[in-house]
């Protein structure tokens with residue numbers, strides 16, 4: 001389908017309020033071309049720019065990009081260092097684009113583990129963009145869903161919540177994603193079929209779109225195809241199909 005036709009089609013139906021993307025396949029993309037893994041990550045950061053731009057143009061309310069997991073610290077130190085350099089470069093380079101497009105930058109994860117060269121520009125743009133309201137771009141950095149749940153449970157204990165006061169709202173108020181719209185679509189690239197510790201609580205009723213495309217090859221068209229796929233789903237939340245169609 002032509003890109004313009006696809007765009008028109010996607011604009012006709014409701015969009016997911018919040019899209020999460022597990023950006024996978026950078027290493028394989030590079031190795032397929034006889035390049036070093038870091039080159040794949042570098043090309044992956046170009047995809048981040050293209051997809052963010054496209055998401056903003058399409059009018060998505062929120063996107064969350066899984067950029068570095070809590071478990072990714074276990075990769076070879078040279079790859080971790082290279083990824084941190086790329087993150088710093090990305091933040092420095094994208095600052096103007098984020099501000100010009102009214103995007104609010106947010107980050108979730110154990111940010112204290114990030115080196116200062118990443119944390120400092122991240123905090124600066126986060127503060128500077130706090131008043132922006134066109135789209136929320138959340139970077140999941142040093143992020144793990146289990147780690148988020150552990151942090152949430154610690155807050156529940158610190159707040160000395162009585163058992164009868166523990167409900168979904170009390171939990172959500174203590175998750176790192178507090179304040180973000182509900183996650184409605186998760187995309188994973190590179191053909192892997194697993195969650196890899198991404199937004200475990202929030203995934204409960206998200207639709208999942210899987211694609212073989214490697215992250216460095218993923219662009220506006222792929223995002224539109226994922227949104228069109230979402231729009232074809234019948235979201236039942238435990239009800240029957242007949243109940244949903246009547247509502």
Ligand code: IPE
Nearest residue numbers: 023024025026027028067068
């Ligand atoms: C995703 O690409 C980027 C990160 C996890 C940081 P990978 O580096 O996981 O690429 P593959 O899975 O090895 O191809």
Ligand code: IPE
Nearest residue numbers: 022023024066067068069196
């Ligand atoms: C998930 O990808 C994490 C990110 C995309 C940042 P991984 O490549 O780390 O996941 P596994 O190890 O294949 O499950």
Ligand code: MG
Nearest residue numbers: 024025026027
């Ligand atoms: Mg991977």
